[in-house]
Structures are given as structure tokens and as C-alpha cells.
Amino acid sequence: MNHDFKELAQIYKNALLQDVIPFWQKHSVDWQQGGYFTCLDREGNVYDTDKFIWLQNRQVWTFAMLYNQLEEREDWLQIARNGANFLPQHGRDSDGNWYFSLNREGKPLVQPYNIFSDCFAAMAFSQYALASGETRAKDVALQAYNNVLHRKDNPKGKYNKTYPGTRPMKTLAVPMILANLSLEMDWLVQSDKLENIIDITVQEVMSDFLDQEQGLMYENVAPDGSHIDCFDGRLINPGHGIEAMWFIMDIARRRNDAKLVNQTVDLVLNILNFGWDSEYGGIYYFMDADGHPPQQLEWNQKLWWVHLESLVALSMGYRLTEREECWDWYQKVHDYAWSRFADPKYGEWFGYLDRGGQVLLNLKGGKWKGCFHVPRALYLCWQQFEALSQRKQRLV
């Protein structure tokens, strides 16, 4: 693989617009009852009709984002609207908390125990409000965002099974998603309030969850950022750490903070060194920081989003720093991911490979994989390579 950024931009663009988006457009929209089917087998056939709120909102976000960023295509807006009309009506309890899942017709199945349902609702309706101009959508976005801010210190609320006081811990996912979400909300929220939230979250991630010495992101730490010697306290999720790093890299770029950009790139590279499977290739799903057996039986599996988030982080890191190590790692992850996850026969990407890189679940979507990580990463990588190719042209 050479430095042909133009060709790379083209690969990502084609995959996005000629393969992945058409796949979801064709197979996933529930035109009858509203919302989307996300449980799609390899060929795109629906094998389950339950509607998981994370994925429903994420699909609204994807189609609205493409409409806003790429092209004002009426068919994309219509697909976003098919979720955006269905979801606020069925997706929330009387307190405005977003359920975890609904059945096909929209009746609640699983209670709102999960703050990320609200996060993805805020992201979705912010993009959709921008695309549609609907005031109602803006209200839904702001209500969800405020709910996230309100719930963030006790994200599971009454469904929290942790006994209070014995071993207080906080989790990386909350500030990490808040950093990304706040960027999504920037046109809706007062800028000083927003910058303040971003400051706090960046600070929390880069001091409390980052172990400076090891160069690793921990999933769970004590409230003061210290380590706790237990399963959760030793947990490393390399893909999650890498995703957090590109969220922060993106914030650092907007703030012209070259030092922070370089620090996030260092960390991406270090996490990859730690999380790469030197025997079979690919990035592990879960690891124990001290090398003990992790609790998660799926620890050595290779997941689509982990590799796609790494491609985003590495292409963005290379674009912002032009560091050669970044490029070397980009190539390594690119070769691994494109040759195993992408499915040229039926389109879209497989989600789950076993350690050896063989397909573990013969699906394109399920309870956790929908129309989100693949198109978002394809879009973002395309943009990085587009920028790199234009820079190169200017240099020629």
C-alpha cells in the first residue's frame, strides 16, 4: 500500500456510498411501523424485529449526518424521518428517559436503565433537527442532552446493582461520550456552557482514566483516578480507549492544541502496541491490565468497531501529525480489517470475528451492530484522506 491518498479517499467514498449506505437503505427501513430493523443476516434478511434504542437513534444520526454533511438527498432525509417520527412517540417513559428497547410496533421491552440511550437520542435529534429544520426535533435533542447531564453521576439510576460506598468507581464511557456528544450539540447549546463541559470531560479522561506511566486508558477507576485491583478496575478495552483518543484529538484540532494532538496520537499508538494480537493479528476486545484472565469470555475476539475506530484514529492522527509510526500502524490495521471484515459478496461488514479472524457470527447487524460505526468510520476516513490528498496536491 502506498501513500496514494486520493485512491484511499476513493475506496472509502465508494464503500460508503455504493455499498454500505445502500445496504441499510435497502434492508433496514421498517416503512410500515416506523424505525429500523437492525438484525440483518449476511445477505440483509431480517431475522429479528426488536428495536434497540441505541441503534435506532444511531441510524437517524447517520442518515441525517450524511444529509447535512454530504448531500441534501431527499431519500436520506426520508429514512432519518422514518426513525425520527417513530422514536420520540414510543421511545421514552413518562419522565423522558429513553427505554433500552422496544418491540417492532414500539411497545417498551426493556426499561431505561442505560444513559447511552439518551446520549444517542441527543446525537440523533440534533443532526435530524439540523437536517429537517423541525423545532420539535430540537426540543427532543435538548431534552435528551439535559437528561444525560442530569443522569451522568448515577447513569444506571435505580437499576444500579453496585452496593453504595464499598468500592466507588467511575467509568470512562461517560466522559468519553459526553466529549463527543457535546461537539454534536454545539449549534444547540450556549457556547460557554459547552466549552466548560468539554474542558471538564477532556480533563477527566486525560488525568483520571489515563495511566500516564503505562500509556493506557482504563475503563474504570476510583473517583480520584486511582486504580482498583479488581476485575473492573483492571479492565482495558483497547478499542474504547482508541475511540476516546480520536474524540479528544478532534477537540484538540479544533482548539489548535498541537501538544494534545500529539499526546492522543502517542496514546493511540501505545494502546495498539498493547492490544494487538501478535500471533493472529487484529486488536483484542478486552484485556486485563495486569495480564490476569479477564472476566469477558469474548476477550480475544476481533470486533468491527474496534478496527474501524482505529482506522479513524490513525488516519486522523496521520493527517494532523504526519508521523510515520502512525502511517505504519494505519497500513497494518487497514490490511487486517479490509481483508476480513468487509464482505464484497453481499456488502457491508461482518461484525464479529474469532481470534483467528474467521467470521464468528454470520450477520451484518444485531442487537449492538447497526447503521453507525461502519458508515461513520468510512465517512471520517474518507475526509482524512481527502484532506491529505489535497495537501499533497498543493505541495506538488
Next chain:
Amino acid sequence: MNHDFKELAQIYKNALLQDVIPFWQKHSVDWQQGGYFTCLDREGNVYDTDKFIWLQNRQVWTFAMLYNQLEEREDWLQIARNGANFLPQHGRDSDGNWYFSLNREGKPLVQPYNIFSDCFAAMAFSQYALASGETRAKDVALQAYNNVLHRKDNPKGKYNKTYPGTRPMKTLAVPMILANLSLEMDWLVQSDKLENIIDITVQEVMSDFLDQEQGLMYENVAPDGSHIDCFDGRLINPGHGIEAMWFIMDIARRRNDAKLVNQTVDLVLNILNFGWDSEYGGIYYFMDADGHPPQQLEWNQKLWWVHLESLVALSMGYRLTEREECWDWYQKVHDYAWSRFADPKYGEWFGYLDRGGQVLLNLKGGKWKGCFHVPRALYLCWQQFEALSQRKQRLV
């Protein structure tokens, strides 16, 4: 492998008394703070000190059971006592519900969201009361047993995340464990009450959870026993179904119900046919009844308890019916399990293999694997082969 039952009895006896029990005796007892360490690496080193209530109570049960059934060894009773003194003091909330986990010193970590913590407490303290003669232990057992009966229709209580009414479902684990638990309680509970509970649970398992046509046990069904087309409703856990079948086979034997014994043997054989990995050998962990991708990423892994419960079911089934298919399957599972799970180098059994049969987690114990399935199965298989070898002798 031949029909040398005497030799087989010896293999199981030796593994139990010279390998597995000494392993736990040596490595797992927390003589300082009470209770047990269950997170043991391959060699037996402790890598985590949290105390998971299922496993704590199961270890009390194992040592008390050996004391009651095999030999009144003071060292075994002392180990059981080391848990039995620690647990009632630290393990329950003010309403008498058993927590899910404690830290090493006994402070609660995870709330009592799980009815099986109470189940295993009842089993443990029933055996321990029998071994020690302590009235206090009897009270703990009865209180836990009554708690199980009280909680069984809403096992997760306030931690239940299912939205009421949309899709009511019940789970096999509850009647299944109740059947086994009730046998354990037989010396403590009035016999007509007990027989009534057993009748109801056997009836529920064999009519509601059994799909007669497919010959499979479903993990979750509607309250009337019908199937629900969703992830949970399609779920098959072959090891669980097989374990349920030997619980019921054991009840049928006590009741001299040859028809029910034969039905449970048919089902064990049928579940094995369905759940056996014809490519790599071993029994899958989770399957979808309709062949769709299961939700569980660990679906194709091979777990110790699944194979041990199958050895119990097959040796018991063969002892009770002498059906040749039972013997053929016994041999197949025996060869697979003994050559891969048992660890002649450091003792005890590995818990988790990948699909190909390689060790997935280099441990002897963790959050879910403790001193229970291996010794219980070794003890029960030994007893089956002992009985078979005596029967053979009588025939000679």
C-alpha cells in the same frame, strides 16, 4: 475405552480425592478473613480476592457434602465451616436476601439482584447443618429456601429491567434449580410440601420448557409455555438443558418412574445431537433454536460445566437404562472432556476452551468457576460407575 466400570469408578475417585479436592484445599481457603478465594490461575495462585456468593456457598456445599456422603473428615468440615461462619454474617442484607458479591473482608459489593445466591445458600447450609449439627445453620438454610420460594415469581425484584406486560416470559433456570434444591432440602422440609413443589417444577419443565416436537429445552418461554420469536425466546443452552434432565432423571429414579427416566434420557441424547460441534467436537455453549446468530458472543466456546453435566447425565442415564446410545455418547463426551479440560500438570480442570478446544482462559477458577461443578460431577460419575461395576459383579 471399554465397559470397565471399575476402572472408570477409580478414575473419577482418584481425580476427586487426589487431585481436585486437594487443589481447592490447598489454594482456595481464606483462613485469615473467612470464606474462599475462587480466582485461581492455572497453578492455583490467587489473582483476585473478591468473594462471589454463588461460589462461596457452593464451596461450603461441596465440602459439607463430601463430609456427609463420603467420610467424616475433620479437615473437610473445617473448610466448610470457614465459609459457613463467614457467610451469614456478611452475605445478607437486612431483609435476608443474599448479596451477589463481597470484597475480601466481607463488605457488600453487588446487591442481591440474583435469586440463585439464595438458592446456593439454601443448598450450602442444608448440607452444612447436616454435617455440623448446628441449629443456626438449619435456620440459615430454611430462611434462604423460603426466600427462594417467595422470590421465584419475580426473581430479580426491583432490579428487573424488563418492562411489565409487553412480553412476559419465564426462565428455565428457576424451576430447574428448584427441583434440585428441593431434593437437597428433603430432611428439612415437610415431605408433602416438598413433593408438591417437586411435582409442580417437574411438570413445568417437562411441559412448558420442553419442545416435544424438537426434543429441546428452551431457556425462556411465555407463561403458557409457548415460544416467543426473539433472541431470548429462541435461546438454547444445551448444557443447561442436559443438567435439567439429570435433575429430573434423579427425581424419576427416586419415584421409580421408568417412563420419565427414559424420556429424560431421550432428551439428553437429542440435545447432544443438536448441540454437538460436528467439526471440532464438544458441546456449544449457546445456540439459536432457529439457526439465527445468537446474541452471546461466547456461543461456540466449550465450557467445563457443560461437559461435566453431560458426563453425569450420560453415566446416570446408562446406569438407569443400559441403553447403548447412552454409552456411545458417554464415550464421545468422555474422550473430548478428559483430554482437554483436565490439567494433569497443575491439577483441576480448565474452565473455558475456544471452539477449537484450545484453552481460552488460563485459570482454574474465577467469577463463575469455583469448587463445585468439577467435584460434584466427579463424585456423581464415580457413584454411577461404582453402581454399574457392582451390578456387573453380581451378574458374573
